[in-house]
Amino acid sequence: xxxxxxxxxxxxxxxxxxxxxxxxxxxxxxxxxxxxxxxxxxxxxxxxxxxxxxxxxxxxxxxxxxxxxxxxxxxxxxxxxxxxxxxxxxxxxxxxxxxxxxxxxxxxxxxxxxxxxxxxxxxxxxxxxxxxxxxxxxxxxxxxxxxxxxxxxxxxxxxxxxxxxxxxxxxxxxxxxxxxxxxxxxxxxxxxxxxxxxxxxxxxxxxxxxxxxxxxxxxxxxxxxxxxxxxxxxxxxxxxxxxxxxxxxxxxxxxxxx
Numbered sequence: 001x002x003x004x005x006x007x008x009x010x011x012x013x014x015x016x017x018x019x020x021x022x023x024x025x026x027x028x029x030x031x032x033x034x035x036x037x038x039x040x041x042x043x044x045x046x047x048x049x050x051x052x053x054x055x056x057x058x059x060x061x062x063x064x065x066x067x068x069x070x071x072x073x074x075x076x077x078x079x080x081x082x083x084x085x086x087x088x089x090x091x092x093x094x095x096x097x098x099x100x101x102x103x104x105x106x107x108x109x110x111x112x113x114x115x116x117x118x119x120x121x122x123x124x125x126x127x128x129x130x131x132x133x134x135x136x137x138x139x140x141x142x143x144x145x146x147x148x149x150x151x152x153x154x155x156x157x158x159x160x161x162x163x164x165x166x167x168x169x170x171x172x173x174x175x176x177x178x179x180x181x182x183x184x185x186x187x188x189x190x191x192x193x194x195x196x197x198x199x200x201x202x203x204x205x206x207x208x209x210x211x212x213x214x215x216x217x218x219x220x221x222x223x224x225x226x227x228x229x230x231x232x233x234x235x236x237x238x239x240x241x242x243x244x245x246x247x248x249x250x251x252x253x254x255x256x257x258x
Contacts, residue, residue: 047118053084055118062109065090070102074171074194091193093230094173095240137211140221140234146181147218153180154212154233157188162205165190166198172229175239188233196228204229 048054057080065088068075074091090108092101144150157178165174172192179185190208192201208224208231216222221234232238 057086061088136225137215138223139216139219143218192229
């Protein structure tokens with residue numbers, strides 16, 4: 001699940017406004033995995049006052065995001081007026097149930113206020129625009145045994161699921177699997193926030209997949225998280241419906257960039 005909260009910050013000497021972003025990334029998956037968010041970004045150089053109108057509006061916005069997202073898995077909305085107007089976006093991973101989505105949205109809304117209670121992200125970010133300025137990368141520490149074959153088949157699979165994701169009917173979600181040997185199957189899932197245009201979604205996914213060589217070369221699994229899209233592949237099933245025989249575990253390393 002992805003949750004964005006932002007507000008207009010007016011400047012007395014200028015007529016322009018900036019949208020300042022609070023960001024929390026949390027992945028909605030089955031309960032066997034940790035409920036902790038995969039990543040977060042709060043900029044300590046920016047602040048809002050506790051008890052201020054903006055702070056109160058953020059609380060009201062989060063309540064609206066919880067109620068509106070549970071039915072459809074995605075919402076982008078706002079609350080307040082003028083310089084105190086706040087904007088929010090929330091989205092669950094496309095393969096999770098509505099029950100799990102609601103639970104994750106509720107948890108994310110709680111955690112974003114606990115982890116970033118009086119802070120805002122100083123990046124200029126407009127909801128609906130492509131944003132790959134901040135990334136989190138997770139990779140399996142184990143390498144594949146046949147990199148040439150694996151990378152060839154992985155590339156073909158990623159091309160397939162990326163094409164699926166940009167089709168309007170799929171709402172930014174693509175997933176699939178391919179056999180690279182009689183004993184190894186690769187599973188992949190990609191997703192863009194639904195407010196992105198197909199071209200921006202395609203660009204975000206291309207940038208994410210393009211990081212495989214840098215951060216995940218020859219690895220058995222990798223995840224790339226940006227504000228606008230998410231990419232993951234593994235050698236075991238991880239998206240719904242899950243294979244009941246899946247009992248694999250992996251050891252991950254994480255990189256936050258920049």
